[in-house]
Amino acid sequence: MDSLPQPQNAQDRYLLEEVLVVARQHPFYNSSIRFPPTAQEVVSLIRDPSVTLSKLELQSFPVISKAGLNPIIQRLCESRERENTFKHAAYFSMTGGGSGKGMPMPFVTDSWENRTQRRIYGELLSQLRIIEPGDVAISINKCGFIYRPLDLMCEVIEYAGGSPLPAGNVMPHDKVAAACKTFVPNILVGGPAELTQFSKDVAFRGSTDKQTNIFFNKILFASEGLTTTQEEFLTHVFAKPGADLNFCSIYGSAETGLWAASNPEIVRSPIKGCRDFIFDTRNMIVELHYADGRMIQMDDALDFEEPGVPGRLIVTSLQKLRHPLVRYDTGDKGSIHRLPSSAYDQIEGHVDSLRVLRLHGRDTEASFEWQGHYYDLSETQQFFDDPKLGVLKWQIVLAEHEENIGTHSLEVRLLLPSEGVDETNLLRRLKDFFHVPMALEYLFRVSKVRLDALEKSETGGKVIKVVDLRKKSNADSSR
Numbered sequence: 001m002d003s004l005p006q007p008q009n010a011q012d013r014y015l016l017e018e019v020l021v022v023a024r025q026h027p028f029y030n031s032s033i034r035f036p037p038t039a040q041e042v043v044s045l046i047r048d049p050s051v052t053l054s055k056l057e058l059q060s061f062p063v064i065s066k067a068g069l070n071p072i073i074q075r076l077c078e079s080r081e082r083e084n085t086f087k088h089a090a091y092f093s094m095t096g097g098g099s100g101k102g103m104p105m106p107f108v109t110d111s112w113e114n115r116t117q118r119r120i121y122g123e124l125l126s127q128l129r130i131i132e133p134g135d136v137a138i139s140i141n142k143c144g145f146i147y148r149p150l151d152l153m154c155e156v157i158e159y160a161g162g163s164p165l166p167a168g169n170v171m172p173h174d175k176v177a178a179a180c181k182t183f184v185p186n187i188l189v190g191g192p193a194e195l196t197q198f199s200k201d202v203a204f205r206g207s208t209d210k211q212t213n214i215f216f217n218k219i220l221f222a223s224e225g226l227t228t229t230q231e232e233f234l235t236h237v238f239a240k241p242g243a244d245l246n247f248c249s250i251y252g253s254a255e256t257g258l259w260a261a262s263n264p265e266i267v268r269s270p271i272k273g274c275r276d277f278i279f280d281t282r283n284m285i286v287e288l289h290y291a292d293g294r295m296i297q298m299d300d301a302l303d304f305e306e307p308g309v310p311g312r313l314i315v316t317s318l319q320k321l322r323h324p325l326v327r328y329d330t331g332d333k334g335s336i337h338r339l340p341s342s343a344y345d346q347i348e349g350h351v352d353s354l355r356v357l358r359l360h361g362r363d364t365e366a367s368f369e370w371q372g373h374y375y376d377l378s379e380t381q382q383f384f385d386d387p388k389l390g391v392l393k394w395q396i397v398l399a400e401h402e403e404n405i406g407t408h409s410l411e412v413r414l415l416l417p418s419e420g421v422d423e424t425n426l427l428r429r430l431k432d433f434f435h436v437p438m439a440l441e442y443l444f445r446v447s448k449v450r451l452d453a454l455e456k457s458e459t460g461g462k463v464i465k466v467v468d469l470r471k472k473s474n475a476d477s478s479r
Contacts, residue, residue: 012116013282013318018046020056023324025074035076035084039110042322058285058327059295063314065329066255067203069107077106086323093148093254099478106146109196110322114257117319120283121258122159127349128263128278130220130248131160137187137220138165138180140194142461148254149222153189156250156258162187169194169461173201180214185219188238191463192226195219196392196415197451199237204418215240222250224462225275225361231351233417251277251359255328256315259284260357266346267339269358273382277357278339286336286357287314287327298336298355310335310360333360368466370398370410371440377465383433390421395454397470401443408470410434411445413454 022042027033037045076086091114092106109117123132137157143150154164166184167176169190176198188195202214216238219226226234231247239245246265252258260277267276279286281298288296288311296311308334317325337356344351361378368375384394393415401409412430416423429437429447436444447453454463 012120014321016058016285016316016318017056019316019318019321019324019326020058020061021045023061024056026324027076028064028069028324029326031448035079035081036086036323038085039322040090046321058316061326063289063327063329066331069255073106073108077108093152094146108323109257109320113320113322117257117259117283119159120262120319121252122156122161124261124278124280125156125160125250127347128261128266129346130218130261130263131157131162131187133161135162135187135218136165136183136185137162137189138167138176138183139186139189140167140169140171140176140198140299141190141222142169143196144170145458146196147461149191152258153220153222153250157189164189173198174205177202177205177214184364186216187220188216189220191461192221192224192230193219193393193451193456193463195226195234196230199234200392200418202232203237208465214238216245217243218246218248220248220250222252225249227385229385229390230392232387233392249275250276251279251357253330255325256317256330257319258285259315259317259319265324266343267356270359271360273361273385275359276337277359278343278354279357281353281355283319285316285318287316288312288334288336289314308335308337308358310358312316313357334358335360362412368396368398370408370434370467371443375434380433381465389426389429390417391426392416393451393454393463395463395465395467397455397469409443409445413447413449415451415454416448 009159020035022045023029023308025033025041026036068442076084077085086108088144089109089111090110093109094106122131131137137153137158139150139153139157141149141153150166150168154166157164165179165185167179170216171179188198217240219234219238226249227245231245234247235245248264249262250258251262260279261270262275262277262474264276267278269276286298290296290309290311294311313330314327314332315325315330316327337357339347339351339354339356347354361381368377380396382389383389391414395413397413399409399411412434414426430446431441431444434444455467456463
C-alpha cells in the first residue's frame with residue numbers, strides 16, 4: 001500500500017519543517033512538479049541529511065485557496081498515468097460549499113493520516129466533554145455523493161468513547177424517531193438543515209401524538225452555524241421540561257479535516273453571533289490576515305495591540321504530510337485567544353497547547369443589488385437571525401420579472417415554525433429592510449416553503465443564501 005507509515009513521533013503529528021520540505025516537492029505548491037511524491041519518496045525527503053530544514057520558512061509559501069487548488073486536483077484526479085500516485089491509498093471527500101456554482105472540489109488525504117487525524121480529534125471531543133462515557137448519539141448527517149459527514153461523525157464519536165447510531169439523512173424521520181425510542185440516544189447529531197427539518201417533523205407528530213416525544217441533552221452540529229431562533233426551536237422540541245440543551249459544534253472542512261470543537265459549557269463567546277472553539281496548536285498553525293496587509297501569527301495574536309480583532313483564517317496542518325496543506329485560506333474570519341482560567345479545571349489532560357478560536361463566520365464582501373440598493377450579506381444574516389422574526393431558514397431569489405423585461409423581482413423564501421410567528425409583523429419588517437414601497441410591491445414576494453424547496457449546494461446540502469437568476473438570464477441572452 002502506497003501510504004505513509006505511522007509517524008515516528010509519538011504524538012502522531014509532523015514537524016512544520018517536514019511538512020514544508022514535502023510541500024516544496026508537491027504540485028499544490030510547485031508548478032514544475034507534475035505528480036506528488038510517493039510515500040517512499042516522502043520518507044526519503046524528510047530523512048535526507050543533506051536537507052537543511054531550517055532554511056524553509058512558512059511565509060515563503062504562497063497562500064492557497066479552493067479556487068487555486070481546484071484545477072490541480074482535477075488534473076490529478078483525471079490523470080491515468082502510472083507515475084501519478086495521487087489517488088493511491090486515498091481518502092476522498094467533496095467540499096460542501098455554499099455558492100452552488102461550479103464542480104464541487106474533491107480533496108484527497110492519505111488514508112492513514114485521515115484515520116490518525118480522526119482518532120486525535122475524537123480524543124479532543126472527549127477531553128472537552130462533548131462526548132462523555134455512556135453517550136449514545138444518533139446522527140442524521142448527510143451521506144453519499146462522495147460527501148462524508150455521516151461516516152466522519154460516527155467514527156470520531158467512536159474514537160471519543162461514544163456510541164453512534166448512523167441514521168443518515170435518507171432514513172425516514174418516522175424511522176429515526178422509532179430508533180430513538182428503541183436506543184434512547186441522548187445526543188442528536190447533524191447539520192442545521194437536517195436538524196431543523198427533523199425537529200419540525202417531530203414537533204408536528206408530537207402535537208397529535210404525545211408518545212412521539214423525544215428528548216436529548218446535547219445537540220452536536222456542523223457544516224454551518226445555528227441561529228438563535230433555530231436553537232430556541234430545537235430546545236422547545238427536544239429538551240426535557242425544565243432542562244436546557246447544550247449546543248456543541250465541530251469545525252473543519254474537507255481540506256483541513258476536523259480540528260476545532262466548541263462546548264459552550266467550557267468556553268462561550270461574549271460576542272453575539274460568534275462561537276468559541278478550542279483547538280490544539282500542535283495540530284494546526286493559524287495565521288490571521290487583514291485587509292490592510294497585516295499578518296499576525298498564532299501566538300503573536302494573543303499579545304496583538306488590538307487583541308480579538310478578527311482576521312482571515314489561514315491555516316497550516318501538521319497532520320498532513322503526503323498531500324500537505326500549507327497556508328490554506330479557510331474563507332472564515334476569527335481571532336485567537338488564550339484559554340480562560342475557568343476552563344482549566346474543566347479540561348482533563350494536556351492543556352498548555354490549547355487555544356480558543358473565536359469564529360466570526362465567513363469572510364465575505366459579497367453583496368447583492370436590488371432596485372438600486374446594495375445589501376451586505378452579513379447584515380442580511382443579522383436581520384434574519386433576530387429571534388423575534390422566528391425564521392428557521394431563509395433564501396433570497398433574484399430574477400428577471402416575467403412580464404416586465406429589464407426589471408428584477410426579489411423573492412424571500414422562508415422556512416418557519418408551524419406556529420408562533422407573527423406573519424403580519426414579519427412581512428412589515430421584510431418590506432422595511434428591503435425598501436419596498438407600494439410602487440414596487442409587484443416585484444417583491446414572500447413565500448413560506450419547506451426545506452426541500454430551498455436551493456442548496458450540490459454536495460454539502462447547505463442552503464444557498466442568495467440565488468441570482470439574473471446572472472443566468474444575462475449569460476443565456478449573450479450566447
